[in-house]
Amino acid sequence: MIEFLKKVGAGKKRFKDLTREEAYNAEKMIIEGKATELQTGAFWSAQRIKYASVEELKGFLDLHREYTTFIDTDLKPLDIAINYDGKDRSVHILPASIFISAGAGIYLSGHGAENVPSKYGITYHQILEKMGAKTPKKIDTVKKLLEKTGFGFAHQRLFAQKLFNLLPKRREFGLRTYHNTMERLLNPFNTDKVITGVSHPPYIQKYTELAEHVGIERITVFKSLEGGVEPFPNHETIVHLNEKEITIIPEGIKKEFILRKVSPEENGRICLSILKNEDKDHTPFAILTASILIMAYGLTDDIDQAKQMAEESLKSGKAHERFKKYCEISMEE
Numbered sequence: 001m002i003e004f005l006k007k008v009g010a011g012k013k014r015f016k017d018l019t020r021e022e023a024y025n026a027e028k029m030i031i032e033g034k035a036t037e038l039q040t041g042a043f044w045s046a047q048r049i050k051y052a053s054v055e056e057l058k059g060f061l062d063l064h065r066e067y068t069t070f071i072d073t074d075l076k077p078l079d080i081a082i083n084y085d086g087k088d089r090s091v092h093i094l095p096a097s098i099f100i101s102a103g104a105g106i107y108l109s110g111h112g113a114e115n116v117p118s119k120y121g122i123t124y125h126q127i128l129e130k131m132g133a134k135t136p137k138k139i140d141t142v143k144k145l146l147e148k149t150g151f152g153f154a155h156q157r158l159f160a161q162k163l164f165n166l167l168p169k170r171r172e173f174g175l176r177t178y179h180n181t182m183e184r185l186l187n188p189f190n191t192d193k194v195i196t197g198v199s200h201p202p203y204i205q206k207y208t209e210l211a212e213h214v215g216i217e218r219i220t221v222f223k224s225l226e227g228g229v230e231p232f233p234n235h236e237t238i239v240h241l242n243e244k245e246i247t248i249i250p251e252g253i254k255k256e257f258i259l260r261k262v263s264p265e266e267n268g269r270i271c272l273s274i275l276k277n278e279d280k281d282h283t284p285f286a287i288l289t290a291s292i293l294i295m296a297y298g299l300t301d302d303i304d305q306a307k308q309m310a311e312e313s314l315k316s317g318k319a320h321e322r323f324k325k326y327c328e329i330s331m332e333e
Helices: 004-009 019-033 038-049 054-066 096-101 124-130 139-149 165-173 178-185 202-215 264-275 285-296 302-314 318-330
Strands: 078-080 107-113 151-155 193-198 219-223 237-241 244-246
Touching: 004 038, 019 054, 038 165, 038 202, 054 139, 054 178, 054 202, 078 124, 078 285, 078 302, 096 107, 096 124, 096 151, 096 264, 096 285, 107 124, 124 151, 124 264, 139 151, 139 318, 165 237, 178 219, 193 202, 193 285, 202 219, 219 244, 219 285, 237 285, 237 302, 244 285, 264 318, 285 302, 302 318
Parallel strands: 078 107, 078 193, 107 151, 193 219
Antiparallel strands: 219 237, 237 244
16 A cells, blocks of 8 residues: 555655556555555545546446446436535435436436535435435335336445445545545446536546446536536536537526525425425426436437426326335335
8 A cells, every 4th residue: 555655645746646457456455454544544635635537536436346236227227426425505406306307207316325525415315215215225125116116226335335334434534535526426227327417617527437437328417506416596507418518597496495505304395395296486496407317318408398398297296106106115115
């Protein structure tokens, strides 16, 4: 481990990136306990200062994909590959948008954990729990949910135990590590399409390259609200869908209802109200987010057509039916 530290920790002017193979070996030493805690902390700090290169991230991905229990399915869902550290400044609209888009006929997958640095924010699967669903404890349940409702969520402990085992140390470290970037692109469902959001535009190309590295062909990535997959409610969002750029205009969105911190309980009530067609203030934003999911899946590349599909799913009750079925199956465990 010392040789790796000498390369990445030599200071801002003298550091060198590791090769993909070296990154793989460094991470392997960490997860196998062959690096001391002091060495691990130093390595994480050095990588945080210099920023992990794409080749290093590929090496980290290669290692953890070897330890991944893949959730095999022929459905090829849209993987919602967002930050595991959640949100802390805005309303989670994604739980409602997932079932709106599922009601329109697409399949989606998600994965994550909770209490993840650096935000330690609230995650959308925690909101789903406040809405009455349970986070699956078995991969078979995840697959059944995906097949029967159009959405399957896998907790990190189910498919990436070695990576999940690092969380206590990551929490003690307290800051963002390269795992925050890498873990969202593990592609545990072995699908060919992904949607992800970034906080900083340079990461658009980085995530595109990493997605291609794990076999994803249809890649949707954009600078988004808190790094999730919701567009900005107060100004336009440029969505990169493979080689195409799509401009999203937040027409009719009441930003004051979105750009605020609410409790998980209130957030759950908001999403339930949307799915029951009882909400007016947050629904336009849920529709807009669902439209982006529909386009990312590939039903259409036209935002207006995607909105029509989302609105029909919600008004017809299909979205709420999908959610009720999700709750029913998740509670059977």
